[in-house]
Amino acid sequence: MQWTAQFLLSAFSPVHFPKDSAPEIAFLGRSNVGKSSLLNALVGEKAARVSSTPGRTRAINFFLVSDEREKRRAIFADLPGYGYAKISKSISAEWPAFIEPYLAERGSLALCICLVDANVPPRPNDRQLLEWLRARGRNYVVVATKIDRMSGNERTRNLAALRRGLDVEEILPVSAKTSFGIKELWRRIAEAGTEGPRD
Ligand SMILES: Nc1nc2c(ncn2[C@@H]2O[C@H](COP(=O)(O)OP(=O)(O)OP(=O)(O)O)[C@@H](O)[C@H]2O)c(=O)[nH]1
Ligand SMILES: [Mg+2]
Numbered sequence: 001m002q003w004t005a006q007f008l009l010s011a012f013s014p015v016h017f018p019k020d021s022a023p024e025i026a027f028l029g030r031s032n033v034g035k036s037s038l039l040n041a042l043v044g045e046k047a048a049r050v051s052s053t054p055g056r057t058r059a060i061n062f063f064l065v066s067d068e069r070e071k072r073r074a075i076f077a078d079l080p081g082y083g084y085a086k087i088s089k090s091i092s093a094e095w096p097a098f099i100e101p102y103l104a105e106r107g108s109l110a111l112c113i114c115l116v117d118a119n120v121p122p123r124p125n126d127r128q129l130l131e132w133l134r135a136r137g138r139n140y141v142v143v144a145t146k147i148d149r150m151s152g153n154e155r156t157r158n159l160a161a162l163r164r165g166l167d168v169e170e171i172l173p174v175s176a177k178t179s180f181g182i183k184e185l186w187r188r189i190a191e192a193g194t195e196g197p198r199d
Helices: 035-043 099-105 124-135 152-166 182-193
Strands: 004-011 024-029 060-067 072-078 109-117 140-145 171-173
Touching: 004 035, 024 035, 035 060, 035 072, 035 109, 035 140, 035 182, 099 109, 109 124, 109 182, 124 140, 124 152, 140 152, 140 182, 152 171, 171 182
Parallel strands: 024 072, 024 109, 109 140, 140 171
Antiparallel strands: 004 060, 060 072
16 A cells, blocks of 8 residues: 555634545544654654644644555544643643534544553543543544553553553554554554545
8 A cells, every 4th residue: 555645734723624525534632642643654654743842733734645546535634632731621621622523523534543642541531532432423443652662561551451441442552663553553544434446
């Protein structure tokens, strides 16, 4: 597969959202969890801006991802992170107001990739987001990022704690650094419905 990612636009309000012309995959998670890095690892290029300063992105950045040979297309939406401020009370209090309507109403949203850091214990705001997505019947997959930072035993322990704490059956371990888990995540994305060739 040879994917290319083309930056479309940064949206600060629903009027800026691009036409929903292809199945959309949203990247959700706390600031600094590795959303932009994972997006880049999936497409194999530096499309999204990676920053060591958490909370930089306040917009939804849309990318058109395509495989010209196979005639497949998807839109990747890199969302602003939540939960960086230590005093945060809820997700919505610190997330730009247009994120909630995006998640609730975007017709083409096919899959939410919910990222949690494999090195960090379960957090209430991650759990809260997952409950919110479940309540609205959104299709999601939870991935644990930065898995390269830990040994086998620690991995198993942390992933079990995250599954328990977030009340989910399955968490896919991934690393943007080593590309661990990227193939499996692509499989999930394709399942959720990238637009394939029509005969
Ligand atoms: N070791 C390791 N570091 C990673 C991985 N993914 C991301 N990072 C690092 O984590 C930091 C944050 O990565 P980003 O991809 O910018 O995180 P983000 O979730 O997009 O952050 P915001 O846009 O601020 O919400 C950067 O310093 C990355 O290099 C990974 O798989 N392994
Ligand atoms: Mg980012």
